[in-house]
Amino acid sequence: MLNPLKNSRAVAFFGVLTGLCLAVQLAPRPPNVEFTSLFSFTVGFLFGSFVGAFFGSFVMFVNGFFSPWGFAGLNMPFQMLGMSVVGVAGGLYRKYTQKPSPSETAVLGAALTVFYDLVTNLGMALFYMIIGTNPTLAVVTALGYGTPFSLIHIASNIAVFGLAFFPLIKAVSQLLVVEKIG
Amino acid sequence: MVEKRTIVFITLVITVWASITSGFAAYYYLEQARYQEQLHNQQKLLDTITRNYDVSANRWNLLSGDYGVLLGDYQFFSGDDYSSLMSRYEALLYNLQENYTSTLNAFPELNTTYNALLSNFQTLNEKSTVTKEEFGSLLDDFYTLLTTLAKKELEVYVGELGVINVSLCIDYGNQTTEWYNKTSTVAGTTLFDLTRKIAAVEYSYWATMEPGHIFLNSINNHAEGYWVWYYWDETKGDWIFGPVGCDAWILENNGIYKWVCIQ
Numbered sequence: 001m002l003n004p005l006k007n008s009r010a011v012a013f014f015g016v017l018t019g020l021c022l023a024v025q026l027a028p029r030p031p032n033v034e035f036t037s038l039f040s041f042t043v044g045f046l047f048g049s050f051v052g053a054f055f056g057s058f059v060m061f062v063n064g065f066f067s068p069w070g071f072a073g074l075n076m077p078f079q080m081l082g083m084s085v086v087g088v089a090g091g092l093y094r095k096y097t098q099k100p101s102p103s104e105t106a107v108l109g110a111a112l113t114v115f116y117d118l119v120t121n122l123g124m125a126l127f128y129m130i131i132g133t134n135p136t137l138a139v140v141t142a143l144g145y146g147t148p149f150s151l152i153h154i155a156s157n158i159a160v161f162g163l164a165f166f167p168l169i170k171a172v173s174q175l176l177v178v179e180k181i182g
Numbered sequence: 183m184v185e186k187r188t189i190v191f192i193t194l195v196i197t198v199w200a201s202i203t204s205g206f207a208a209y210y211y212l213e214q215a216r217y218q219e220q221l222h223n224q225q226k227l228l229d230t231i232t233r234n235y236d237v238s239a240n241r242w243n244l245l246s247g248d249y250g251v252l253l254g255d256y257q258f259f260s261g262d263d264y265s266s267l268m269s270r271y272e273a274l275l276y277n278l279q280e281n282y283t284s285t286l287n288a289f290p291e292l293n294t295t296y297n298a299l300l301s302n303f304q305t306l307n308e309k310s311t312v313t314k315e316e317f318g319s320l321l322d323d324f325y326t327l328l329t330t331l332a333k334k335e336l337e338v339y340v341g342e343l344g345v346i347n348v349s350l351c352i353d354y355g356n357q358t359t360e361w362y363n364k365t366s367t368v369a370g371t372t373l374f375d376l377t378r379k380i381a382a383v384e385y386s387y388w389a390t391m392e393p394g395h396i397f398l399n400s401i402n403n404h405a406e407g408y409w410v411w412y413y414w415d416e417t418k419g420d421w422i423f424g425p426v427g428c429d430a431w432i433l434e435n436n437g438i439y440k441w442v443c444i445q
Contacts, residue, residue, distance in 0.1 A: 097187070104191060111194040114201045144212040147205030154198065 010047070013175070014055055017043065021059045022066055032153035036063070037086050037112060038160050041105075042168055044090025052087025059083060074130070078123030082116035102162045109161025110154050117150040118143075227342060234339050241281045242332045248274055249328065253321060256314075264317040268307050271320060275303060278324070282331045289334060291374065291396050291429040292327070294387040299323050337370030337432070344369045346435035350376060354404050355443035373411060373439055374429035377401065394427020398441070407445040414438035 021036045036059050044052020057080035064076035089112055093100065121142040128138035252270055259267070279286065279296065286293045303320060306312055346369050350362045362380050374396050377383055384400045391397070398409040411424040414437070421440060424431060433439070 104187075107191050107194050107198075110198045114198050118201070140208050141212060143205055144208030147202070147209040150205060151202060154202065 014043070014058070017055070018059050018062060022063060025063055026066065030152065030156075032149050033156040034153075035160060035164075036060070036083060037109065037116065037157055038164060038168065040083050040087040041090035041093075041109070041112070041161070042165065042172065044087040044092075045094045045169065046172060047091075049088040049091025049095075052090045053084035054087070056083030056085075056087035057081070074127050075120060075123040078120045078126075082119040085115060085119075086112045100166075102166060105165045106158045106162030109157040109165075113154045113157040114150070117146060117153055121146040121150075231339050231342060235336070238332065238335050238339070242328075245274070245277060245281060245328055248277065249321075249325060256317060256321060259314075262311070262313070264312040264314060265307075265310070267317060268303075268312060271303065271317075271324070272307070274324065275300060278328060278331070282335065285331050285335050285338070288338070289375075289429075291387065291394075292331060292334065295327055295330070295389070295395060298387070298389050299327060338368075341368035341370035346371070346433060346437075348376065348433050348436070349438045350380065351438070351440040352381065352401055353440060353442045354401075355407055355445050367433065369435075371433050372429050373424075373431045373433060374427075376433060376439075377428065377441065388427075391427055394430030396427050396429040398428065401441060401443070404443060407443045409441055409443050412440045412442065414440070 017039050021034075021039055024035045036056075040052055040056035040059065043055040060079040060083045061076065064073075064079065089108065093105075093108060097104070122139070124146065125135075125138040125142035128141060129135050133141070252267065252274060255270075256264070256267060286296055299320070302323070306316055306320065345366050347364045347366055349364060352360045352362075354360075365376065365380060367376055367379065374385075374394075377398070381402050383398055384405070385396050385398050387395050388397055389395060399405055401409060411428055411431075412421040413424065413431075414420075415422045
């Protein structure tokens with residue numbers, strides 16, 4: 001496989017996907033309903049874990065400045081870490097599966113969302129600790145109060161990964177850039 | 183034989199389920215702790231209000247009792263010179279000031295009323311004779327002030343129970359209008375209290391104006407004209423001219439009020 005990060009068309013493709021992620025993030029939508037996880041997973045699936053991780057962390061880096069919920073601040077590294085793991089998971093899934101199925105991707109989407117929310121909630125816990133909350137209480141508060149949002153996130157990503165992953169793979173695979181470097 | 187990948191995915195499903203249920207357990211634990219704390223605070227507040235109410239009721243009973251005795255003596259007084267009752271009136275006035283110091287300090291319009299009453303008393307006290315009408319007028323003014331202070335004190339206690347949101351418009355009459363939307367304040371706040379809270383005001387005290395004695399001379403140093411106030415009537419869909427002094431108008435939740443400077 002060619003290194004897609006050295007291919008200008010691939011880089012342009014990532015730029016378009018990043019823009020698409022941000023456009024979705026900025027569009028009016030229920031909280032925690034997003035497509036960035038799906039795109040990061042898909043990029044990892046198509047181009048490998050390293051590129052998936054790079055794409056995921058890059059999107060979250062840019063999103064940290066443009067999110068309608070405000071500047072991510074201290075939570076940004078945690079968001080980048082969480083999303084890069086989603087990209088890595090996409091690459092590993094391609095490597096270790098022979099027969100990918102929608103039900104599997106839906107389960108993976110749910111598990112990765114749980115992991116992502118756990119990591120970002122720990123970022124919130126760190127913020128609570130910095131402002132003087134007891135560490136245990138900070139973690140319990142961040143995880144507890146993050147749960148209703150996490151539930152929306154998991155439910156939406158089950159649907160997104162289960163329903164949109166394969167049509168997306170099919171559409172992206174038809175792109176010339178993927179054919180040349182994939 | 184179950185495939186390894188099936189086991190992996192079942193494990194993932196269980197992990198997701200376990201995470202969600204643990205998260206919800208933590209969420210409900212935190213919510214319960216929060217509600218318990220709120221309940222505890224509300225109970226403490228209610229206890230405080232009950233205690234304050236008892237103190238206030240006791241204060242009212244003592245002062246109104248003293249007033250009642252003096253009023254009885256006044257009504258059955260046989261002479262023409264009532265100056266012999268003046269020392270008892272002075273004691274009554276002193277007790278009033280002692281018992282309602284915090285309320286008098288918190289509400290300048292009531293403090294002004296008290297000082298006006300004290301001044302009237304001192305003027306009368308310097309005279310050699312005091313007529314029935316003069317002493318009766320002093321007693322009436324005292325009772326009015328006593329009831330106003332007692333009412334105000336209870337309003338302050340009740341106000342601690344809840345917060346109301348009101349909107350206030352200040353129209354300077356020169357195309358400049360300022361809106362203070364959804365301003366939070368305690369229940370029982372008068373329009374004068376709110377205006378003082380959000381703007382710099384200068385006012386004058388009119389003893390003969392009832393109810394409410396305050397007339398605003400300027401708001402935020404704008405004194406080119408005279409200030410009148412209106413409230414928004416939802417049913418009529420129109421601004422209604424303020425029928426009383428601004429210090430006697432108690433604000434309603436979600437009420438809309440307006441000050442207008444008329445040139």
